[in-house]
Every structure is written in structure tokens, then in C-alpha cells.
Amino acid sequence: MRIGELATRTGLTVKALRFYEAAGVLPAPERRPSGYRDYDEAALTRLRFVRAAQAAGLTLAEIRQIVTVREHHGPPCRHVTALLEDHAVDLDRRIAELTALREEVRRLRDRADRLDPADCDTTAICHVIPTDG
Amino acid sequence: MRIGELATRTGLTVKALRFYEAAGVLPAPERRPSGYRDYDEAALTRLRFVRAAQAAGLTLAEIRQIVTVREHHGPPCRHVTALLEDHAVDLDRRIAELTALREEVRRLRDRADRLDPADCDTTAICHVIPTDG
DNA sequence: CTAAACCCTCCCCTGCGCTGGAGGGTCAAG
DNA sequence: CTTGACCCTCCAGCGCAGGGGAGGGTTTAG
Incomplete structure (x- = not known):
């Protein structure tokens, strides 16, 4: 075909x-x-x-x-199994990273509801995102 | 400087x-x-x-x-809050996708331990990864 | 015979956040 | 005068899985 x-x-x-x-x-x-x-x-x-x-x-x-x-x-089965193993480890790591990031984002977003935009000065750009330093 | x-x-x-x-x-x-x-x-x-x-x-x-x-x-605070909201939704979606993928990978990997490489024929390439069709 | 649908190769484009290198100028010390 | 550490701009590429389109040739139905 x-x-x-x-x-x-x-x-x-x-x-x-x-x-x-x-x-x-x-x-x-x-x-x-x-x-x-x-x-x-x-x-x-x-x-x-x-x-x-x-x-x-x-x-x-x-x-x-x-x-x-x-x-x-x-048969590449052993090779494939090792690949799957690596991917599982990699996925665990990435999921953990994304989960931590999501919690940080939600925390910032919730905190933003309690902030007044009028308190935000120019040099800080936006106090919703704290620079911590 | x-x-x-x-x-x-x-x-x-x-x-x-x-x-x-x-x-x-x-x-x-x-x-x-x-x-x-x-x-x-x-x-x-x-x-x-x-x-x-x-x-x-x-x-x-x-x-x-x-x-x-x-x-x-x-002050861009409202804009920033909306961005964070979008990111949180996006992160939820990606985490769900990766979690589902991880479980599939683990399932395949565990199943592989119970398979014999000798049962694997050429056309299937590798029976650790089932083609379901 | 012609138009449409199909196929070919080739090269560039996407998003993301940079990094590396070429080919130069600038500035201070020795 | 020269060496070396800076600095400049511009161009290219990474990794991933293709997509878009130019500029051709081929096949098939009417």
C-alpha cells in the first residue's frame, strides 16, 4: 500500500x-x-x-x-524492562517536583486574596510574588 | 556595574x-x-x-x-493571580497525566517479571509492551 | 487530454531557556 | 607592546515530535 x-x-x-x-x-x-x-x-x-x-x-x-x-x-525484553524502570523513577521525580510547585502556586494564589494591590510598590513589581531576599 | x-x-x-x-x-x-x-x-x-x-x-x-x-x-496583582490560577489548573492536569502514566509503566514493568523472553516473537518486537490490537 | 489527488525531496518553523562560538573592540597591568 | 580579562554583536544549536510549504513528478478518473 x-x-x-x-x-x-x-x-x-x-x-x-x-x-x-x-x-x-x-x-x-x-x-x-x-x-x-x-x-x-x-x-x-x-x-x-x-x-x-x-x-x-x-x-x-x-x-x-x-x-x-x-x-x-x-528479544529486547530485559532492555525494555530497564527502560521502563528508568522511566518510572523519572516520573516519580517529575511528579514530586510538579506537586511541590503546585502547592507553592496555590499557596501564593491564596495569599494573594488577602493582599491589597495598593500596598504593591513599583520596585517590587508585584507583591503577590515575594522575592524573599 | x-x-x-x-x-x-x-x-x-x-x-x-x-x-x-x-x-x-x-x-x-x-x-x-x-x-x-x-x-x-x-x-x-x-x-x-x-x-x-x-x-x-x-x-x-x-x-x-x-x-x-x-x-x-x-499593580499587576490581579493579572498575576489569574496567571497563577491558570498554572495551578495546568499543573493539576499534568500531574494527573504523569500519575496515570507512571501507574501504567509500573504495571507493565511488574508484568514483565512474569514473562519469559523466549515467548517473545519477532513480529511483536517485545511482548513486554503489549500492542492491544 | 486534463484535472485532481497523490507522491517525492528539501528546508525551515514551532516552544523554551538558554549555551557556545566566531570575530571583533576595550582596558588595565607589566 | 603585549597579554589577558573583560565586553560587544550576530549566528547556530540543543531536545522533542513532527508541521508547513515550495517545487517538482505520478497516477487515476472522467
Whole structure:
């Protein structure tokens, strides 16, 4: 099938498919004499994997590593498990950061309700945001 | 003072200070005949505000808006409060997304411990990441 | 035969907050 | 006079996942 059909069947854009090929997560397909890409059904399987991996928070670079391991060294399961482990740790850290930030923002916002704009002088810019120093 | 001294006194880099000026969060200072920037003490106050606002999760574009409001329309407190409100909502959404993702990642990772790499076939790439379709 | 839909490559653009480097000028000390 | 530490402007790039559009060629239906 041509790239447009693959796009509609996967819900991706033609641009994205060409980008995936350049990124190394979708193998370069055969070409017709006209130069048009000609995909087989395996492309659908591959793209399902790419989407599932993206949904699990993996980057295209990581997905490329996985398919490379698969093609050269056999089942990449251990590698994938390590990647997931790293991502879980990373997510924990980012969630903790964002949660702390959210509490700080709410604290500032609640405090702002008890402040009078008239008390705010020019040099401070805005006393809703305290400079603490 | 010259830009290097301002940099060391604020802990920022010379590059960052010039960038802040271009971004409109730090006013362009006087210039010496040599063309060197010559800052006064107000620059320190301004930079303290910029850092505090960044710590509250505001972008430089938002900070530029705040100082613009301050300079043209008086106390920006109401504007700042609205910004903080928006950020809080946004943070809630992002935290919820990341939390859901983290649970999915942990679920996949735990499931992986119960899978045998030998069961993994080539077309599936890696059965640790199920394609569900 | 022609128009429309499709495809190709190539290069630039987005947001964010900077950083690095090239290629110069300035200023003080030795 | 020279060295070195500053300073200037302008250009380029990072990482991420593509999107937009120019300027062509191809296929297909009427």
C-alpha cells in the first residue's frame, strides 16, 4: 500500500510516517518505479508497537534502540524492562517536583486574596510574588 | 556595574542576562562610551523578581507581561493571580497525566517479571509492551 | 487530454531557556 | 607592546515530535 493509505489506516499523518522512517523506528519500505513507498502489512504491526511504546512514555530514540536490539540481538525484553524502570523513577521525580510547585502556586494564589494591590510598590513589581531576599 | 559583576552577584551567567534583556524581562541599561552595559542596583531587585517568578513556574513571556503591566497600568496583582490560577489548573492536569502514566509503566514493568523472553516473537518486537490490537 | 489527488525531496518553523562560538573592540597591568 | 580579562554583536544549536510549504513528478478518473 502507499503511504497515504497507511496513514489513514493507522490514524497517523503522512508526515509522521516519513519522520518515523528517518527516526529509525519504521523500516524503509520498498519503492515503486515511480519512487513511491510501498508498504506491506508488517508496517501496521510495527506502527502498533510504536504507538504502544509511545503511550508507555518511551521516546522515538528509545523505541529505535528497542527495534535495533530486536533485529540484532534477539528479544529486547530485559532492555525494555530497564527502560521502563528508568522511566518510572523519572516520573516519580517529575511528579514530586510538579506537586511541590503546585502547592507553592496555590499557596501564593491564596495569599494573594488577602493582599491589597495598593500596598504593591513599583520596585517590587508585584507583591503577590515575594522575592524573599 | 558591568555585566560580569551583575552575573557573579546574581549567580546567573552573562549570556543569560543578555538573553533576559532580549526577552524583555530585564530593562536595557545605560551604556558606557565603550558600549559596555552599565547596571544600577535596581537590576538586582528586578532579577530577584524574575527568579522568584520563575520558581513559581512562570515563563519569561509571562514575566515580561507582568513587568509590562506594572510599567503601564499599575499593580499587576490581579493579572498575576489569574496567571497563577491558570498554572495551578495546568499543573493539576499534568500531574494527573504523569500519575496515570507512571501507574501504567509500573504495571507493565511488574508484568514483565512474569514473562519469559523466549515467548517473545519477532513480529511483536517485545511482548513486554503489549500492542492491544 | 486534463484535472485532481497523490507522491517525492528539501528546508525551515514551532516552544523554551538558554549555551557556545566566531570575530571583533576595550582596558588595565607589566 | 603585549597579554589577558573583560565586553560587544550576530549566528547556530540543543531536545522533542513532527508541521508547513515550495517545487517538482505520478497516477487515476472522467
